[in-house]
Amino acid sequence: MKYPKIRELVEAIKAVIKGPYTSKFPQEPHKPHPNFRGQPKFNDNKCVGCLACEEVCPASAIAHRDIIDDKENPKRVMIHYTDTCIFCGECEAACISNHEGIKLSNDWELSFFDRKNDSYETIEKELQLCEVCGEVIACKDHLKWIATKIGELAYSNPTLYLSRLRSLGIIDENIISALKDQGRSDRVKILCARCRRETTLTTKE
Ligand code: SF4
Numbered sequence: 724m725k726y727p728k729i730r731e732l733v734e735a736i737k738a739v740i741k742g743p744y745t746s747k748f749p750q751e752p753h754k755p756h757p758n759f760r761g762q763p764k765f766n767d768n769k770c771v772g773c774l775a776c777e778e779v780c781p782a783s784a785i786a787h788r789d790i791i792d793d794k795e796n797p798k799r800v801m802i803h804y805t806d807t808c809i810f811c812g813e814c815e816a817a818c819i820s821n822h823e824g825i826k827l828s829n830d831w832e833l834s835f836f837d838r839k840n841d842s843y844e845t846i847e848k849e850l851q852l853c854e855v856c857g858e859v860i861a862c863k864d865h866l867k868w869i870a871t872k873i874g875e876l877a878y879s880n881p882t883l884y885l886s887r888l889r890s891l892g893i894i895d896e897n898i899i900s901a902l903k904d905q906g907r908s909d910r911v912k913i914l915c916a917r918c919r920r921e922t923t924l925t926t927k928e
């Protein structure tokens with residue numbers, strides 16, 4: 724007769740005292756280990772819409788769309804595709820917002836019935852348009868983030884300091900110029916790089 728080894732006996736006694744290693748899923752919800760790398764989730768309050776995560780994602784699981792919503796507000800929709808994500812964490816590592824704009828969670832339950840509608844998550848960020856030509860410059864939160872990051876240097880750039888003052892509610896929201904003539908009066912406006920160059924180098928009086 725073959726007797727159990729001491730190690731096996733110890734394991735058996737531990738299992739009797741502590742209970743089985745396996746969980747009773749699906750009868751009971753499974754609790755993953757705290758270090759489990761589950762699907763990443765956007766944090767609406769921290770994300771500034773900079774697109775760094777989209778740039779580094781090796782699985783193309785992050786994308787964005789710039790839209791005008793029902794109330795005529797320009798928005799950037801950040802999209803995370805849960806069906807193609809490989810949970811590598813590159814997005815969290817690259818996130819400029821203290822790695823908190825998108826973070827791996829320990830959410831592991833990813834099954835769904837309707838792939839077309841249930842395989843992605845989105846958040847929306849407000850966009851800043853050029854006040855002369857209406858082109859997308861960046862998300863408002865991103866401009867605010869840059870202005871805060873560079874401190875008083877932001878006051879050398881009208882786009883940055885106007886964005887900052889508007890976010891603080893000190894000056895009014897933008898009005899897109901009807902004239903689009905890149906004139907002298909357009910210099911102190913929130914402008915895209917092309918309009919900034921044209922108002923600075925080829926200003927009409
Ligand atoms: S965890 Fe990796 S694959 Fe998933 S969204 Fe982030 S970078 Fe892309």
Ligand code: SF4
Pocket residue numbers: 765769770771772773774775776777801814817818819820823824825
């Ligand atoms: S702030 Fe972070 S989560 Fe948001 S777009 Fe930039 S890198 Fe992605």
